[in-house]
Structures are given as C-alpha cells and as structure tokens.
Amino acid sequence: MLTEGLRLLVGVLVVFVPGTAVLLAFGVRERLWLAGLSAPLTTGFVLLVSLVTGSTGLRYGLLSVTVSLVVVVAAAVLVRFLLRRRRVVVQPAEDPDLRAVAGRTGTWVQLAGLAIGVVGVLLGVRTWHTGLGSWRTPTQEHDTVTHAVLTAFTHFTGQAAPWQVLPVDVVHDTAVQFYPPGFTNLAALLTDVFGDTMLALNLVTVVFSVVVLPLSAAALTAAVLRHARLGRGWVELGAGVAALVAVQLYRPGIAFAHDGGVLPNAAAMALAPGLTAVTLVIGRRHWGRAVLVGIALAGSINVHPSALTTAALTTVAAMVGLLFTRRGRTAFVGALLPLVLAGVVTVVAALPDVFALLRLSGGTVVDAPATIPPQSLGTAVGVVVRLPYSGYFDLTGTMGQVVLGVLGLVGAVVAIVSRRCWPLVTAWAFWVAVIVSFHVSPNTGFGAAVARYYYRAAGRVDTHIYLMIPVLAGALFALVGLALAAQRLRIPVPLRTRPVFAAALAVVVLAALTVTTFRGYMNTGARSLSQRYATPEFVRYDASDDAAAAWLHEHVAPGETILNNANDGSTLLYVDYDLPILNIVPDGHSPITDNVTLLAMFNSFPENPAVQDILRRKNVKWVYADSQAPTVGTDGNHWTGQRSFSLAPGLERLNGLPGLTKVFSRGTVSVYHLDLPPRNPPQG
Structure with missing residues (x-):
C-alpha cells in the first residue's frame, strides 16, 4: 500500500x-x-x-x-x-x-x-x-x-x-x-x-x-x-x-x-x-x-x-x-x-x-x-x-x-x-x-x-x-x-x-x-x-492479452503490421509495446476504408484479390483474434448494419485458411502468422 x-x-x-x-x-x-x-x-x-x-x-x-x-x-x-x-x-x-x-x-x-x-x-x-x-x-x-x-x-x-x-x-x-x-x-x-x-x-x-x-x-x-x-x-x-x-x-x-x-x-x-x-x-x-x-x-x-x-x-x-x-x-x-x-x-x-x-x-x-x-x-x-x-x-x-x-x-x-x-x-x-x-x-x-x-x-x-x-x-x-x-x-x-x-x-x-x-x-x-476494474462485469483486457502482447513483442519484425479488432484487448500491443496494429477504434467504424474491409472480410482473402492487395500494401504479417469481446454501441450507421458491435466478422473462422498459421494461443486469444502467395506466381 x-x-x-x-x-x-x-x-x-x-x-x-x-x-x-x-x-x-x-x-x-x-x-x-x-x-x-x-x-x-x-x-x-x-x-x-x-x-x-x-x-x-x-x-x-x-x-x-x-x-x-x-x-x-x-x-x-x-x-x-x-x-x-x-x-x-x-x-x-x-x-x-x-x-x-x-x-x-x-x-x-x-x-x-x-x-x-x-x-x-x-x-x-x-x-x-x-x-x-x-x-x-x-x-x-x-x-x-x-x-x-x-x-x-x-x-x-x-x-x-x-x-x-x-x-x-x-x-x-x-x-x-x-x-x-x-x-x-x-x-x-x-x-x-x-x-x-x-x-x-x-x-x-x-x-x-x-x-x-x-x-x-x-x-x-x-x-x-x-x-x-x-x-x-x-x-x-x-x-x-x-x-x-x-x-x-x-x-x-x-x-x-x-x-x-x-x-x-x-x-x-x-x-x-x-x-x-x-x-x-x-x-x-x-x-x-x-x-x-x-x-x-x-x-x-x-x-x-x-x-x-x-x-x-x-x-x-x-x-x-x-x-x-x-x-x-x-x-x-x-x-x-x-x-x-x-x-x-x-x-x-x-x-x-x-x-x-x-x-x-x-x-x-x-x-x-x-x-x-x-x-x-x-x-x-x-x-x-x-x-x-x-x-x-x-x-x-x-x-x-x-x-x-x-x-x-x-x-x-x-x-x-x-x-x-x-x-x-x-x-x-x-x-x-x-x-x-x-x-x-x-x-x-x-x-x-x-x-x-x-x-x-x-x-x-x-x-x-x-x-x-x-x-x-x-x-x-x-x-x-x-x-x-x-x-x-x-x-x-x-x-x-x-x-x-x-x-x-x-x-x-x-x-x-x-x-x-x-x-x-x-x-x-x-x-x-x-464492475469496471477489480471484478469486471465484462472483460476486454485479461491475462491472455498480456501474454499475447508479450509474445508478439518478441516476434514482430520491423515493418510488419498486425491486423486486429480494437474492441478486444489487442490495443495493449500498441499501448504496452508500441507494436504496429491497424485498428484503434473500438466500434470498428474506422474512417480508413481498407481497415473496415479487412474487419468485414479478411477471412475471404484466399479467393479475394482485393483483400490480398490491401494486406500486401499494409504488409500485414500477423493477425490477432479474440473469440470474446464486449458489446459496444454504434451510431446506427455502422457497416455491419447493426446498432452494436463486438466481434469482427472478418476475424472469425480463421482456422484452416491457406497461408494462415496459428502460432500462439492463450485463453480466448489466438495469434496467426500470414504468408500470402506471391502476387504473380511463376508459370510452368
């Protein structure tokens, strides 16, 4: 004390x-x-x-x-x-x-x-x-x-x-x-x-x-x-x-x-x-x-x-x-x-x-x-x-x-x-x-x-x-x-x-x-x-986020960026370690259109060239996904069409996607490494 x-x-x-x-x-x-x-x-x-x-x-x-x-x-x-x-x-x-x-x-x-x-x-x-x-x-x-x-x-x-x-x-x-x-x-x-x-x-x-x-x-x-x-x-x-x-x-x-x-x-x-x-x-x-x-x-x-x-x-x-x-x-x-x-x-x-x-x-x-x-x-x-x-x-x-x-x-x-x-x-x-x-x-x-x-x-x-x-x-x-x-x-x-x-x-x-x-x-x-601190009614940050942030701090190379949903505990990556996360807006309603696209449909990247192009331009090599996040209200004009937001649709159902490998898991948090195929694969 x-x-x-x-x-x-x-x-x-x-x-x-x-x-x-x-x-x-x-x-x-x-x-x-x-x-x-x-x-x-x-x-x-x-x-x-x-x-x-x-x-x-x-x-x-x-x-x-x-x-x-x-x-x-x-x-x-x-x-x-x-x-x-x-x-x-x-x-x-x-x-x-x-x-x-x-x-x-x-x-x-x-x-x-x-x-x-x-x-x-x-x-x-x-x-x-x-x-x-x-x-x-x-x-x-x-x-x-x-x-x-x-x-x-x-x-x-x-x-x-x-x-x-x-x-x-x-x-x-x-x-x-x-x-x-x-x-x-x-x-x-x-x-x-x-x-x-x-x-x-x-x-x-x-x-x-x-x-x-x-x-x-x-x-x-x-x-x-x-x-x-x-x-x-x-x-x-x-x-x-x-x-x-x-x-x-x-x-x-x-x-x-x-x-x-x-x-x-x-x-x-x-x-x-x-x-x-x-x-x-x-x-x-x-x-x-x-x-x-x-x-x-x-x-x-x-x-x-x-x-x-x-x-x-x-x-x-x-x-x-x-x-x-x-x-x-x-x-x-x-x-x-x-x-x-x-x-x-x-x-x-x-x-x-x-x-x-x-x-x-x-x-x-x-x-x-x-x-x-x-x-x-x-x-x-x-x-x-x-x-x-x-x-x-x-x-x-x-x-x-x-x-x-x-x-x-x-x-x-x-x-x-x-x-x-x-x-x-x-x-x-x-x-x-x-x-x-x-x-x-x-x-x-x-x-x-x-x-x-x-x-x-x-x-x-x-x-x-x-x-x-x-x-x-x-x-x-x-x-x-x-x-x-x-x-x-x-x-x-x-x-x-x-x-x-x-x-x-x-x-x-x-x-x-x-x-x-x-x-x-x-x-x-x-x-x-x-209810918001010592014994919270809902959880945005927990020990899983601390562990994932510490792990990424040791593995993210300079120039690489991390795709995340700011409504979960992923903002700790930036707050604690200055790691390059893409999203900081909790309700996901970012003024950056590319970020919204990734939150909405990242999981379609294997067959979606437009999403792949965004990922390459932003040099996204890591994906931070939490299966649980609090519900936050929106202004009624949200891209989801809903008046509340929790999980990003594009960051769900990630397991098994080609080029995406789970490299860390703790509690409800998973970290994936992304390897996109070359833009123009060699012929023959």
Missing part, C-alpha cells in the same frame, strides 16, 4: 505542481486561488507547452514540460523583481467587515475545517482503491481504449498538440481525428515516469476525482462565503465540509468511469467549480490574474470542450447573484474588464482546439438525440432532490443519494433565508432549471438548448447539480455555525468559545454521517468501480 501511496503522490505532483508554481511565481498566494486554479492552470500550461512543441518539432514529454516550467517561473520571478516598485497592490484576501473568528479560537476552527477536508480526500482514495484493487488495473470500458492509445501515442512520439492527435493509423501517423488531448497529455507525463500507460491513466483519473474535485468545491465554497461576508474560520470550515461531501458524489468521477469511461469529461467537470471560484473573486486591475484564468480555462477546454459551457454558464449564473447586493454589484463591475481579458486569452489559447474540432466530419456533439424520453415534472424535480445513480449501474433508477440531495436543498433554503449567498443560489437555481426543463422536454426548450453541448445525455447534464451539492453543504454548515456563535442566541456556551463549539458540532454531525449514510455511498461507489 505504501508503494501505491507513493504512486498516487507522484500523480498529485504532476497535476498540481506546474499550476501552483506558476501562481506562486506571479505572486498569487491566496489559498482560494491556489486551491481553485492550480489544477486548471496546469492543464493550461501543458496546453501551451504542447503548442510550442507541436509548432517547433520538439518532443513533448516530462523533460520539455519541466524545462518550460523552470523557464516560465524564472522569467516571472525576474519580471516581478524588476517591476516590484511599479506593481499594482493586490487587493487583500480579507477586509475588516468580514465575520471572522479571531485569535486562537479561529485557529481551532480553521484546523477543524482542514481536518474535515483531509479526511474527505483520504476516504475518496480508499473508495477508488477498493474499486480498482490496484492503480495498475485496466478499465474494461470502451472510451478508455482511445484514452490509453492516445496516452501511449504521446508517450512514444512526443506529439501532443491538438492538430497532431489522434491519428487513426498509428502505424503511419495519418488520418488524424481530433480528440481533446489535455487529459491524456497529463497521463503521458506519468507514463514517462512509470512506463505504464494504464497506471498513468488511473492515477490521473483518481487525482481529479479525489483531490481536484474536493479542492475545486472548497474553493467555490470559500468564494461564496467571502461574498457572504464570512471570513477566517468560517470559510475554512465550510470549505472542509465541501471537500468531504465532494468525495461522496457518484457523479462525475465514478459514474463516468462506470458508464463508457468518459474520463476527460469527468476531469473537466471537476475543474469547473474552481474556475468559477476565481472568477467570483477576481478584482479590478487584476490583469495578470486574468491572463492566468484565461490560460486555465483554455487548458480545461483542451481536457474536454464541454468545460467551456460548464464553467461559463456556472460563472454567469453565479455573477447574476452578485447583483443582489450593493457590495456584490461593486464586485461585479470590478470584475468585468479582467474577465473580458480572460475571455480573450481563452479564445486565443483555445483556437487550435477549436480549429481541430471544426475539422471533424460526420456530425458534432450538438446533433446527438436525447438519451431520455420526456418525463413528468415530478420525476424531473426528483432528479434534483434524489440524486439518482441511474445509468448502467442503476438501470431502474431506484437508487439515489437522497441524503446529499436533501442536504443540498436545505443548504439552498438556508442560503436564501440568510440573504448572504446569492451567487450560490443563482448558480444552483440555473442548473435546477436546466435539468428540470431538459427532463420534461429533452429535445426542445431551454434545458435541451443547454443539453445539446453534452450530447443531450441525461447523466452528463444532471452532473451539474451534483457539483453544487458540496458548496451548498459547506455554506450550510458555515452559516449554521455563524448563527450558533451569534451573541443574540441564548445557549449555555460562553460567547468566546461558541465558534469552537460550532466547529465541534459540525465534526460530530459529519462523523455520524460518515459512519452511516456516507459509508453506504462510498461502498456503493466502490462496488460500481469494481
């Missing part, structure tokens, strides 16, 4: 150190900014490095990122030193009007909040490690096939810019079909460290789920409480509660890992609260910080394009709440110009992603039909309150995180009654309106218009209300604590120690929830993860 802990620590360092170092180098010291912007800024920094390496032909990797970080930090420190006398004074993190807990009492309340947050992170690590069994365990889902191949491609080639990924033909580096590389670019750095792509993918996934998301939620809670005029002590208490609650959420991390393995989307969701947090507290003339925010948002878009709508819509909705108070309106006006600058920086830095995305053919995310039928208003509202698991884990939709939903609802009511947390209230109300509208009318109307940027997939749209729950819970505990410490409240507790009493009461309540309800949520989350 110690080794597993050290591996996770390395993952945390890779995700946080670049962003944190840049923030510190530019003089940003506030904990809210460090918590909310470090990880997003790392993604932005990695994006910029990939743009430079992609433009210059340099290799992207741990070395180039490290050297770039040293150069940027050194330059920032030098510039700040030279301009120190002309530097604009940054607005203080707190002001005298904040309701803060002073002295040693405040320190104890702060420590309570810190302890609550740390416990939350540790519990999250436990949940994920239980579900995975080991950080090395590969997921069996289909989207992660692409993530693993893209991570390996970047690791092997050093190509990471948006216009360089991902070539559908990894043998000849051609037929590039854009896939957002921000998530896998981070995983590639960890692959450089450990030499294990699956380990790297899992570490980045876990770091975003159990460290980035709690810190992101904590940062947004702190920003909301600052606008609520709460200061030292109460802010840390609320932030700690938010971090603890964040790791209980089924969405986004666990749900997205279970249903399809859409890991970059989950990571982008985890970044959004932190981005909203810093936009709420950015001040007048914070031009440098605005640039950093813009770079961070561009990096988040590079992780998954939906980050733009999630962060932008949440921020706009939250800033509407600033207009409810005089101080809020002042903050709103002060933030406008810096946010305009941040937007300009975002557009410029994200242009390569946008251009690469526009080159995609065959429709876009906004063309997708809704994944749910119209539902009643009561059912739609129930989504907000019940927080159902749903998806493939809960097909009937009967399971839910009701206590978290009620906790969020109570937090919203308290925030409204207190008239202190309007940015939180308006952001929450916005996403409630989107979700309810979408479930009632999934293809038309307000909710559907927003949902079109999320494939009109209910699970992705609904996740936004989950992101509000930790912040609502944190605000609830902080506001109740403030009320308990109020002088006008008559309780048998000395006024001086009431903040400590409130913090202690929060710890007791949270401890009770943790050993009862939260424990159940974490066990359920671990069980969901185990």
